[in-house]
Amino acid sequence: MISRIKGTQDFLDLSFYNFIIDQAKDHFGAYHFDEISTPILEPVELFQRSLGEHTDVITKEMFIIQEHAERSEAICLRPEATASTMRAFVENGVQVTPWKVFSHGSMFRYERPQKGRYREFHQINIEIIGAQSVSHDVHLITMLERFFAEKLHLDTFALAINYLGCANDRPAYREKLYAFLTSKKAEGICENCQVRREKNIMRVFDCKNPKCQEIYLKAPKIIEHMCQTCNQEWQSLQDQLQLLSVSFVVRTNLVRGLDYYNKTVFEFVSNDLGAQNAFCGGGRYDSLAKEIGAKQDCPSIGAAIGIERLMLLLENKKAQLSIAQPKALHVVMPMGAAQHTLALMIADTLLAAGLCTDVLLEQDSVKSMMRQANRMGAAYTLVIGDSEQQEKTVTIKNMITGTQETIKQIELVNYLKR
Numbered sequence: 001m002i003s004r005i006k007g008t009q010d011f012l013d014l015s016f017y018n019f020i021i022d023q024a025k026d027h028f029g030a031y032h033f034d035e036i037s038t039p040i041l042e043p044v045e046l047f048q049r050s051l052g053e054h055t056d057v058i059t060k061e062m063f064i065i066q067e068h069a070e071r072s073e074a075i076c077l078r079p080e081a082t083a084s085t086m087r088a089f090v091e092n093g094v095q096v097t098p099w100k101v102f103s104h105g106s107m108f109r110y111e112r113p114q115k116g117r118y119r120e121f122h123q124i125n126i127e128i129i130g131a132q133s134v135s136h137d138v139h140l141i142t143m144l145e146r147f148f149a150e151k152l153h154l155d156t157f158a159l160a161i162n163y164l165g166c167a168n169d170r171p172a173y174r175e176k177l178y179a180f181l182t183s184k185k186a187e188g189i190c191e192n193c194q195v196r197r198e199k200n201i202m203r204v205f206d207c208k209n210p211k212c213q214e215i216y217l218k219a220p221k222i223i224e225h226m227c228q229t230c231n232q233e234w235q236s237l238q239d240q241l242q243l244l245s246v247s248f249v250v251r252t253n254l255v256r257g258l259d260y261y262n263k264t265v266f267e268f269v270s271n272d273l274g275a276q277n278a279f280c281g282g283g284r285y286d287s288l289a290k291e292i293g294a295k296q297d298c299p300s301i302g303a304a305i306g307i308e309r310l311m312l313l314l315e316n317k318k319a320q321l322s323i324a325q326p327k328a329l330h331v332v333m334p335m336g337a338a339q340h341t342l343a344l345m346i347a348d349t350l351l352a353a354g355l356c357t358d359v360l361l362e363q364d365s366v367k368s369m370m371r372q373a374n375r376m377g378a379a380y381t382l383v384i385g386d387s388e389q390q391e392k393t394v395t396i397k398n399m400i401t402g403t404q405e406t407i408k409q410i411e412l413v414n415y416l417k418r
């Protein structure tokens, strides 16, 4: 037995997954976002430059594909989609901004698998590239909130927001944080945080260790060390969200895992998810364009929804969602090999008329074929034996009522479509 790779999944029924994607297409489409798709394979350098050399994704979690001798660049399976979307924007010379796009697909991170955490997982990514005003942040967050609350009827979630200041605010703040983390007040932070302090200081806030978190309650907060513009924008973000009736909590230790974020960051979380409680996260990334080689900065904001976690959250609510029921199934049953061609021709006619149709081509008794059709969830079975073939008829059985009648083949489509 060859098993699937650890941290990956087989989806044997995609109806729920597709329902979420369809709802997303409908909702984000209504907000005038276009669907795009970027490659799963990307240069490693794209993420090294954008996510930051010292982020967990880069140092521990990348799936790097063996380099081919004749190829100089290292290739990886994408760990996220924002850098790819920005690359696509720059590389294709998109001129119209704001560029409002969304995409969905597999992402790959070498993490320790657990409930809601996989090595291959799926995201819906939404980006507004070329979006200077903080009102874009409000618009995006509101759109997401409406998606979860109104489109998917989720009611057990919270929105956490924070503001990370701009590039000018960071150096002075980092110094203050460093002074705190090397002071007596921060004695006892874990080894990991001691490394983060030296390499990627703001990531200390991401630590899951309760002792560290208690210490960080007293740490200087970035929102208390921002320039006037950032202060105004931060206030405006909160005011506008309130006016639009989007509930939120301010979480001053929310920094998010990837280095490219600045200013607004946010997460949608739910206690129903356990340890991996975030099902959507995002923020502003004003300098990403330049980091990946664009000539100019291009202020932007985006978010990623974790589809598996959303599915976990919605699992108990499926009944309330209008997930499309499969179409009524018609099962054609030739009684012997002599009726196979006729069965295929009849199936072809039904399919051309838009009727969902399957054909049983194994040599079985009527009884076992009926049992199989039942297992398949057939609405009607269409038996074709010698006599039906000769008389150009079909014996139709309604699998719900059990009633049966024989009709002319030529009347079949009209009969089934009545």
Ligand code: AMP
Residues within 6 Å of the ligand: 080, 109, 111, 116, 117, 118, 119, 120, 121, 122, 123, 257, 278, 279, 280, 281, 282, 304, 305, 306, 307, 308, 309
């Ligand atoms: P990120 O790209 O890290 O900002 O994550 C955005 C969202 O993707 C998270 O809120 C999760 O819902 C989801 N996500 C991230 N990593 C994983 C993973 N390893 N397995 C499943 N979902 C994930």
